[in-house]
Amino acid sequence: MDRDLGSEPTPIDKSTVLDVKPLRFLVPIFPNAASASTPQPTPFTFTLPSGPFPPGVLPFYPFLVQDGSQRYASGAQNPNVDFGVGGSIPAPVPLNSFKTPSTSHPNGGVNRRKRTHRGTVDIEDDDYSFSPNQSGQNGSASGFSAPGNDFEIGSTGKRKGGRPRKIVPENGEDTFDVTPIMDSFLAVFKIHDFEEFRRSIGDTDAAQTILLVYDLIRRRILQLEEAKGISSGVSRRPDLKSGAALMAKRDRTNKTRPIGRIPGIEVGDIFFFRIELCVVGLHAPSMAGIDYMSFKDTGDDEPLAVSIVSSGGYENDGDDADVLVYSGQGGVQRKDGRMFDQKLERGNLALQKSLTRGNDVRVIRGIRDNNNLAGKIYVYDGEYRIQESWAEKHKLGCNVFKYKLVRVPGQPEAFSLWKRIQQWRDGTDTRNGVIIPDLTSGAESQPVVLVNDVDDERGPAYFAYAPRLKYSKPFVTSNFTTGCQCLGGCQPGDTACPCVRKNDGALPYTSLGIILTNKYPIHECGMNCACPPDCRNRTSQAGLKIRLEVFKTKDRGWGLRSWDPIRAGSFICEYAGDVVDVVDADEYGNGNDDNYVFDATRRYKQLESLHDDDSAGVGKSPFPLVISAKENGNVARFMNHSCSPNVFWQPVVCESNNDSYVHVAFFAIRHIPPMQELTYDYGMVAPEKVDKGKKNCLCGSTKCRGYFY
Structure with a gap:
């Protein structure tokens, strides 16, 4: 408000609420440089935050170009620029940044910038x-x-308008x-x-x-x-x-x-x-x-x-x-x-x-x-x-x-x-070679189609579909702990939860069933736990989440693949069947025709490389577990061997009263595209058994060792 210098100041009504809107952006003013077109320059030029800037003028902190990238205006080569205030000011924060960049990393973190053949860009x-x-x-x-x-991962951090919330840890x-x-x-x-x-x-x-x-x-x-x-x-x-x-x-x-x-x-x-x-x-x-x-x-x-x-x-x-x-x-x-x-x-x-x-x-x-x-x-x-x-x-x-x-x-x-x-899912196209639309007969939450588009075989030998492992007697637990009381499901970082503590203080899965741990065995919630069936720590108990297909291969019998893309670390299925008495485990499979055996006592090379060096039992079986899926089993019985597998297994322990039940859960080693066969390494037997039960391997891998057991 203009007023005469000699007049009395206008009283201000401090009770009035003013309708004031914030400025969308400030417009810095710089001296206008002379040029051939303007030999007599005007005293000042007005410049938007996005430029263009007059010659010799750097971006005015904290403004950057507004083109959606996080680059600096032309001429600003060094992100740490001296703006004449007594030293170098850290690079300004992009207007559309989702995280405040850190200018120094005393703990060894990396600065998220990329060095390329053309320079450094954000x-x-x-x-x-x-x-x-x-x-x-x-x-x-x-x-x-x-x-x-x-x-x-089960947090409430959701994107709004296509952007994630700022990363703000509780510890600051x-x-x-x-x-x-x-x-x-x-x-x-x-x-x-x-x-x-x-x-x-x-x-x-x-x-x-x-x-x-x-x-x-x-x-x-x-x-x-x-x-x-x-x-x-x-x-x-x-x-x-x-x-x-x-x-x-x-x-x-x-x-x-x-x-x-x-x-x-x-x-x-x-x-x-x-x-x-x-x-x-x-x-x-x-x-x-x-x-x-x-x-x-x-x-x-x-x-x-x-x-x-x-x-x-x-x-x-x-x-x-x-x-x-x-x-x-x-x-x-x-x-x-x-x-x-x-x-x-x-x-x-x-x-x-x-x-x-x-x-x-x-x-x-x-x-x-x-x-x-x-x-x-x-x-x-x-x-x-x-x-x-x-x-x-x-x-x-x-x-x-x-x-x-x-x-x-x-x-x-x-x-x-x-x-x-x-189109198969929608029913607008027909899957060729379908023998049975669902060989599980409803035992799984997802149907598993049986397909043969190779020859006239009408299916594998008869077996009873069993979605879970059948124990004759459980393992005895010496360090039994009471179950959790997590009525809403186990939460990461909950040090009061005994199930979290048994997994070294961290949950082993994401909410999508992706494995996070590098140690085994995994301890899942058991019968004594109060958490619901959809608890993150019951991932392997939830059954199939992937649409699978049992199909006839050209030269290796029946195999298993998925209609869905499978993300690395995703839970696929467990190996169901009948637990063989451990007393007979050493002799089981020698001389009989059971080709549907999972033997956890073997050495599994991929497990050794996927686990930390200090993991107990690396290269050894944490439990002497042998499973036969000849009479009773699930889709896992159709998974073929490969010397370069895309699936690995983990032992999963569930407790009930004073007993432990060990299950074998399969997870994806890497991302697996739809219709790519799922395979795992059948493992190596003890040296004294190398001449027994050896079979020719037809996996076709460049690392094929020529045989498996």
């Missing part, structure tokens, strides 16, 4: 950026954060030292012994091992954070922490990022986290939908697209299994509704150049995860070629680039298989 994330297919200004060097698929800290966890797994799997060419070029073993180590680190971080109460009521990002840790140590593969096929990655492979695409080199940027690289020809750098991720951010037409109409990057800002045309630059230009040159482009399709609505499953659908491109008006009025990609013929099924399985 992490980006397609689920939290404004433009779904937005690419970083450095093309493929777009950082390596990933959409969160870890919202299954927002960092977690992953270095000891990571180093232990790297040592067990000897990642540092990989030759440099396996890191740069890659192969199947390198890719699978790195993905396995990544997921083991991620799950272990998840478990420890839960146990420490770091995630009460909020969401965590262990996927980012484990991925960032591996990237920082350069423990990845396929660094050369070739055009076309990626060694070690097969068409149809699935991924549950965007950062997994990065660590195996399938798609380098974890936020940007378009990955491209420079191609030198005629002396100039020309961008060529190497891969795209179609995850539903834009209105991509991806219903056709062999044709994808892909929208370019940039354009409409989803947050504030501003509209502007897409530009033929960066990823868009790379796609246009790939159309001209006719190079293959890898396509990864993002599909909703029905078991975890907060996340997606990324399916590698193989190589495509861009057939045509055009620009069209978006429904909001701006111009958008469109690219029509056609799948290269002769590749294995991937996305088309997913569509056909969905």
Whole structure:
């Protein structure tokens, strides 16, 4: 309010409530530099937080560019900038940040930034950026954060509007030292012994091992954070922490990022986290939908697209299994509704150049995860070629680039298989070769179809379907404990819960039945516990959660596979049957025709590598358990042997009164695509028995030892 200098001050009514709205943003004012077009510059220029900034002027703390990325304005090369206030100020917090970045990591944590061949850029994330297919200004060097698929852990941290809540641990800290966890797994799997060419070029073993180590680190971080109460009521990002840790140590593969096929990655492979695409080199940027690289020809750098991720951010037409109409990057800002045309630059230009040159482009399709609505499953659908491109008006009025990609013929099924399985479920298509729609006769919560599309055999020899293990007598427990009183189910970090204490103070599963522990046996809630049947600590007791199929193989009898994608660590089933008296266990199976035997007394190599060195009984049976599924059994009896299995087993103990009942639970070693056979290693017998019961192995693995028992 203007007033004369000599007048009396206007009295202020302090009882009045003013309707004041906060400013959306501040507009810094900088001196306007002279130029050829303005030889007599105006005293000042007004600059939006997103720039452009006058020459020599850095971004004004704490403002950043508002393009949905977490990059700094042009000219700001060092994120720790001296703003003239007596020292370096930490990098400003992005306006759309979901976590406050830490500038120092005294406990060995890693700074979530990525060093690329074009410099250092901040992490980006397609689920939290404004433009779904937005690419970083450095093309493929777009950082390596990933959409969160870890919202299954039973906390109340849910995304609202596509963004997770800020990570705020109860103890006030927002960092977690992953270095000891990571180093232990790297040592067990000897990642540092990989030759440099396996890191740069890659192969199947390198890719699978790195993905396995990544997921083991991620799950272990998840478990420890839960146990420490770091995630009460909020969401965590262990996927980012484990991925960032591996990237920082350069423990990845396929660094050369070739055009076309990626060694070690097969068409149809699935991924549950965007950062997994990065660590195996399938798609380098974890936020940007378009990955491209420079191609030198005629002396100039020309961008060529190497891969795209179609995850539903834009209105991509991806219903056709062999044709994808892909929208370019940039354009409409989803947050504030501003509209502007897409530009033929960066990823868009790379796609246009790939159309001209006719190079293959890898396509990864993002599909909703029905078991975890907060996340997606990324399916590698193989190589495509861009057939045509055009620009069209978006429904909001701006111009958008469109690219029509056609799948290269002769590749294995991937996305088309997913569509056909969905038709089987919906009843709009018929599964060929069905013998029995449900061989369990309703004994399981999920039907298990029996299929033979190979020959005329009408099914396996008769057996009675039994969903659970049958004991003649239980094991006697010497250190029996009373059951829990967790009426709402056992909770992570509850030190008063005896079941949590028996599992070293942490629950062994997520709420989706994904195993978190590296130690065995697992102690599940038993008959004396007051927790409900859906308690997280009763995962193996809940029965089948995956739609399975018993099918006739070409050369190995009957086998087992799934219609559903199976996430690494997921519970699959238990081995049901009749427990053989341990007195006869040494002789059982010698000279009889029982081919449906599970012998826990054997050595199981994959168990040794998956468990900590200090685990009791590594390489040994914690209980002398032998199971016969010849007369009574479930789907597990059809799982074939493989020297490179995708399934492993864990002993699970349930107590009742003073007795213990040991069950054998199977879990996925890695992500398993639909219709891929489920196999486990049958184990090795004692040296004195090596000449008894040896059978020829037909698993076809590159690591096949030629026989099994």
